[in-house]
Every structure is written in structure tokens, then in C-alpha cells.
Amino acid sequence: MLKVFWCILTRDITLALRRRTDVLTTLFFFVIVVSLFPLGVGSERELLRLLGPGVVWVAALLASMLALERLFAADYDDGTLEQLLLAGQPLSLLVLAKVVAHWLLTGLPLVVIAPLMAMQYSLEPIAILVMMAALALGTPVLSLLGAIGAALTLGLRGGGILLSLLILPLYIPVLVYGAGAVSVSVVEIADTQPYFSLLGAFLVAALILAPPASAAALRISME
Amino acid sequence: MKINWFKYASPASFYPLAGQLVPKFAAVAAVLVLIGLYVGFFHTADQLGGSNPQKEYYRIIFVHVPTAWMSMWLYLVLAGWSAIGLVFNTRLSFMMANAVAPTGAIFTFLALWTGALWGRPSWGTYWDWDPRLTSELILFFLYIGYMALHSAIDDSRRADRAAALLAIVGVVMLPIIYWSINCPDPNNCAALHQRSDPGSIHASILIPMLLITLGFWSYSFATAFMRLRDIILTREADSAWVRDMLLEARADTGGGSGTSSGVPAGAGRGAV
Numbered sequence: 001m002l003k004v005f006w007c008i009l010t011r012d013i014t015l016a017l018r019r020r021t022d023v024l025t026t027l028f029f030f031v032i033v034v035s036l037f038p039l040g041v042g043s044e045r046e047l048l049r050l051l052g053p054g055v056v057w058v059a060a061l062l063a064s065m066l067a068l069e070r071l072f073a074a075d076y077d078d079g080t081l082e083q084l085l086l087a088g089q090p091l092s093l094l095v096l097a098k099v100v101a102h103w104l105l106t107g108l109p110l111v112v113i114a115p116l117m118a119m120q121y122s123l124e125p126i127a128i129l130v131m132m133a134a135l136a137l138g139t140p141v142l143s144l145l146g147a148i149g150a151a152l153t154l155g156l157r158g159g160g161i162l163l164s165l166l167i168l169p170l171y172i173p174v175l176v177y178g179a180g181a182v183s184v185s186v187v188e189i190a191d192t193q194p195y196f197s198l199l200g201a202f203l204v205a206a207l208i209l210a211p212p213a214s215a216a217a218l219r220i221s222m223e
Numbered sequence: 224m225k226i227n228w229f230k231y232a233s234p235a236s237f238y239p240l241a242g243q244l245v246p247k248f249a250a251v252a253a254v255l256v257l258i259g260l261y262v263g264f265f266h267t268a269d270q271l272g273g274s275n276p277q278k279e280y281y282r283i284i285f286v287h288v289p290t291a292w293m294s295m296w297l298y299l300v301l302a303g304w305s306a307i308g309l310v311f312n313t314r315l316s317f318m319m320a321n322a323v324a325p326t327g328a329i330f331t332f333l334a335l336w337t338g339a340l341w342g343r344p345s346w347g348t349y350w351d352w353d354p355r356l357t358s359e360l361i362l363f364f365l366y367i368g369y370m371a372l373h374s375a376i377d378d379s380r381r382a383d384r385a386a387a388l389l390a391i392v393g394v395v396m397l398p399i400i401y402w403s404i405n406c407p408d409p410n411n412c413a414a415l416h417q418r419s420d421p422g423s424i425h426a427s428i429l430i431p432m433l434l435i436t437l438g439f440w441s442y443s444f445a446t447a448f449m450r451l452r453d454i455i456l457t458r459e460a461d462s463a464w465v466r467d468m469l470l471e472a473r474a475d476t477g478g479g480s481g482t483s484s485g486v487p488a489g490a491g492r493g494a495v
Contacts, residue, residue, distance in 0.1 A: 148392055152385045156375050165371050166389060169364040170396050173403035180407055194409035202399075213392055220384040 004089045005097045012101035015074075022070060026106045027113060030063040034117045045122050052121030053182035056131065057138075059117075060110050061171050064139055067106040068146040068167070069160045071098060072218070076154050085222055091215035099147045099211070107139035123182070130185040130192055137199040138178040144210035145170050151217035174202060232313045234455045235464045241448040241455075248445035255438030260285065263431035280344045284428075287337035289436040290330045291355070294362060297327030297443060301369070302394035305387030317383035318458065320390065321373060322450035326443050328366035334359050354405045361400055365393045379458060 016023055037055045038048055075081040084094050114135050118128040149167035153159040181195035231237045263285035301320050308316035338356045339349040350356070369386050376382035406412040424432075459465045 148388075152372060152389060153375070158375070162371055162375050165364070166368040169361050169368065169400070170392070172361060173396075173399045176403040176407050177409070184408070184410075191410050198409060209395070213388065217385065217388055220381060220388060223381070 001089070001093060004087075005093055008084075008094055008097035009101050012098055013104065016101070016105045022067075023105050023109065026063050026067045027109045029066060030059050030110055031113065031117065033059040033062060035120065038120065048121040049123060049186070050183075052118060052123050053127075053131065053179040055121070056114060056117050056182075057135075057175050057179040060114075060135060060139060061142065061168065061175060063110060064106055064142045065146060065164055065167055065171075066160070067102070068143075068150045068163060071102050071147060071150045072154055081218070082222060085218065091218065092211040095147060095151075095214045095218065096207075096211040099143050099214075102147075103140050103143040107135075107143055110139060111135045124186060126189060127182055127185045130189070131182045133196065134178045134181045134199060137196065137203055138174045141174050141199075141202045141206045142171060144206040144214075147214040148210060148217050151214045151221055154218070154221040174199070177202075229313075232311075232315050234315050234318070234459055235462070237315060238452060238455050241452050245445050245448045245452075248441045248448070252438045252441035252445060255434050255441060259431040259434030259438055262434065263428075267425075267427045267431070280341065283337050283341045285431055285435055287334060287341060288432055289439050290337060291334040291359060292436055293439045293443060294327055294331035294334050294359065296440075297323055297330060298362060298365065298390075298397070299394065301327060302390045305390040309384065309387050309391075314383075314458070315455075317387060318451055318454045319447065320387060321383070322447045322454055323443070324366060324370050324373075325450065326446045328363065328370065330439070330443075331359055331363040331366055335363065357404050358401050361404070362397070365397070369393070 034056055037051065041047065041051065072081060075084070085091060087094070111132055114131055115128045118131055123131070146163075146167050149163045149170075152166065153163045156162060177195050177198045181192045181199070184191045184195065231240060263282060267282075301323050304316045304320035304323065307313065308320065335356060338353075338359065342351055342353070342356070343349050346353075369390055372389055373382045373386040376385060456465060
């Protein structure tokens with residue numbers, strides 16, 4: 001079973017690295033959205049410091065959602081997905097492998113570049129660390145939940161915009177506590193602990209519940 | 224005695240039953256809502272309104288609270304029928320879920336609207352990111368997502384099952400979303416400002432509220448069954464019983480009372 005997991009993971013990553021633009025587009029989308037806000041709301045430092053955590057998180061939400069379309073699309077088009085469904089291996093595991101690969105390619109780069117974005121909003125170093133940690137815990141949840149939506153909208157006309165309608169409301173808890181942790185860290189760092197507990201709990205719950213749900217959605221879409 | 228639990232799980236046998244139930248539920252709804260509104264407007268103890276005429280606007284809760292209750296309850300109904308449909312593979316359950324969704328969305332919208340109308344005089348603003356109203360807004364998005372997904376898929380079997388799965392995911396996520404909106408700061412959730420204790424509501428206010436809720440519930444049955452009949456007819460348009468029924472109806476209206484229904488039905492079938 002681990003072998004299958006590893007096999008899918010390396011395959012997806014190899015494929016993506018052969019076509020790096022896909023990965024980079026998501027990253028630059030994130031950078032552009034975050035950079036646009038100061039142009040729109042004005043560049044007063046106090047205001048930006050207040051807005052920063054929320055803006056970075058909303059941009060991360062949108063970036064990870066845009067990338068979701070590609071999670072199953074290529075495999076669906078060339079028939080690989082059907083073979084995966086017929087493979088005789090637990091489909092949840094295969095889905096989990098694909099989601100992990102997807103997160104490594106789209107979520108992790110966001111975590112890495114977040115400090116740069118946070119500096120645009122003149123956040124404190126400690127807040128930047130908290131933001132990275134919160135994104136590292138939160139973005140996998142986004143990928144896991146999003147996989148359900150990506151599987152449900154597989155092959156539909158206008159699937160991307162529909163996907164946002166289905167999935168964005170489900171992202172709210174991660175947004176609230178992810179951005180909340182960063183805002184609170186500015187005031188009192190010890191207060192961030194319950195936020196991280198909650199984000200961790202979301203991650204564990206999503207790891208257990210989301211892959212079977214995505215697998216069921218894939219079966220519905222492919223039958 | 225053996226009971227056939229699944230008799231009405233077949234669209235063909237439920238269609239006429241739904242037709243008989245629609246006017247009954249509609250009548251009950253009208254009566255209950257009218258009584259509820261009458262009591263609510265003219266026979267409350269007037270703890271708020273009487274002493275301070277400026278506070279008469281509070282009476283919007285007789286519509287606002289029942290719509291909010293119904294909007295939440297109907298999402299549970301929607302998810303429940305979706306789950307039953309996925310478990311037992313019964314087409315009618317999916318159709319029922321599908322028929323309930325627009326009514327639920329309308330109640331959610333009305334709850335938001337009446338909430339805004341109440342917010343204007345009492346908070347001085349139509350929208351205040353009050354946790355209750357925000358949760359209703361998210362619920363509205365969930366209804367919209369369900370209906371959008373269902374209508375985006377052409378194949379009705381896939382549409383039913385995909386939307387059903389989405390409804391179940393939504394019902395699992397709803398408490399978490401609700402909680403995160405109500406308690407954005409986990410360090411002091413005790414300060415939750417949302418506290419409702421039904422016992423603290425005066426009976427003269429609670430009773431009309433409950434009457435109207437029951438009326439809206441009845442209304443939901445009526446509209447859902449009406450919509451269900453449309454859905455059944457659309458989906459089963461090719462089946463024999465729908466064809467026979469339509470031909471019979473055509474014979475009754477067009478052919479006059481003298482013709483027996485058997486002959487034109489047979490002739491019609493030949494033409495089709």
C-alpha cells in the first residue's frame with residue numbers, strides 16, 4: 001500500500017516538474033493578489049498591518065482553489081483516472097497521494113513565500129513565523145477539502161467557477177482561525193495556542209474524512 | 224400483516240398522493256400563518272411594543288425567526304433525503320432533496336432580508352456581521368452551491384448523486400463553520416453573545432412564533448410536493464404511466480365527457 005502511495009506521489013511530482021509553469025502560475029497568482037491590496041486600500045502602515053493576515057489568507061484560499069482544477073483534470077482527460085479506479089487498490093489512498101503531491105506543489109510554495117508577502121504588510125517577525133506555521137497547517141486542509149469539490153465537478157463545463165461556489169464556503173473555518181492566529185500573535189504570542197490546536201484538529205479530521213469522500217465523489221463522476 | 228414500506232418510494236405511486244396532499248398542506252399553511260400573524264400583531268402581552276411604541280418593529284421576529292428556523296431545518300431535510308438516496312438508491316429520495324432545496328434557499332434569503340430590516344432600526348445598519356446573520360449567509364451559499372452543482376450536470380443520475388454527496392459534506396461542515404463564525408477567538412468563547420433560552424420568551428410571543436413556524440413547515444411540504452410532481456413528470460416523461468396519464472387528461476379536457484378514456488388513450492398511443 002505504501003508503495004502505491006509513493007508511486008503516485010512521485011509520478012505526480014515528476015509530471016508537474018516537467019511542466020513548471022503550472023506550479024509557478026499558482027505562486028504568482030498568490031503574489032499578485034496580495035500585492036494588489038495595498039494599491040486598492042492605500043499603503044498606510046497601520047492599516048496594512050491590520051489587513052495583512054486576512055489578505056494573505058484569502059489570497060492563499062483563492063490560489064489553492066484555482067490550482068484544484070488541475071488536480072484530476074489531466075488524468076481524467078487521458079484516461080489515467082479510470083485506470084486508477086480499476087487498479088484494485090484503495091481509492092482513498094490513491095486520492096490521498098494525489099492530494100499530498102498537489103499540496104507539495106501548490107501549498108508548500110505559498111508557505112515558503114508567505115514571509116515575503118508578510119513583509120509587504122510590515123508584519124512583525126514573530127507574526128511572520130506564526131503565519132508560516134498556520135499556513136503550513138491550514139493549506140493541506142484546503143487541498144483535502146478542495147479535492148472533494150474537484151472530484152464532483154470533474155469534466156463539467158465551467159467547472160472552475162462552479163468549484164469555487166462549492167468549496168469556498170467550506171474553507172471558512174480555516175480562514176477564520178488561520179488569520180486569527182496571526183492577528184492574535186501581534187498582541188500576545190501565548191494566545192495563539194488554541195488556534196493551532198484547532199487548525200491541527202481540522203487537519204487530522206480532514207486527513208481521515210476527506211479522502212474517502214473524494215473517492216466516493218470520483219466514483220460518482222466516473223460511473 | 225405485511226406492510227410494504229417502499230410502496231410510496233416509487234414515483235408512480237407517490238405522484239397522485241403528492242397531488243392530494245398539496246392543497247391540504249397549503250390550506251393548513253395559510254390558516255396557521257394567518258392565525259399566527261393575527262395573534263402576533265394584536266394579542267401579544269406587549270412587553271416591548273406597548274410601553275414604547277418605537278419598538279413596534281420587533282414584530283418582524285414573527286416572520287424572521289420562523290424563516291431562520293425553517294432554513295436550517297430544510298438543509299437537514301435536504302441532507303437527510305440525500306443520504307437516504309445514496310444508501311437505498313431510491314430515485315424519489317433524490318427528487319425530494321431536489322424539490323426541497325429552492326424552498327430552503329428562499330427561507331434563507333427571507334431570513335437574511337428580515338434580519339437586515341430588523342437590524343436597520345435596532346442597530347442602525349442593515350448589515351453588521353452579526354454571527355447569526357453571517358451563518359445564514361453561509362447557509363445560503365451552501366444552498367446555492369447544491370443547486371448550481373445539480374443543474375450543471377446533465378446526466379440526472381450523476382447530478383443527483385454528486386449533489387447529494389455535496390449536501391452531506393455540507394451538513395458535516397456546517398457545525399464547524401457555524402462555530403468558527405460564532406467564536407472567532409477561541410480564547411474567550413464564554414463571551415459568546417448569542418444566547419437563546421426559549422423559556423425566557425414570553426408565551427404570548429412564543430406561541431405565534433411557533434404557529435407561524437408550523438405554517439411555514441406546512442408551506443414547505445406544499446411547495447416541495449408541487450415541485451416534486453414537476454420533477455417526477457420531467458424525469459419519467461418516457462415511462463408508460465406518465466404517457467397514459469397525460470393521454471387520459473387530454474381526453475378528459477378535450478374530448479368531452481361522453482368519450483370513454485380507454486379508446487382515445489389507445490388511439491393516442493398508436494400515434495406516439
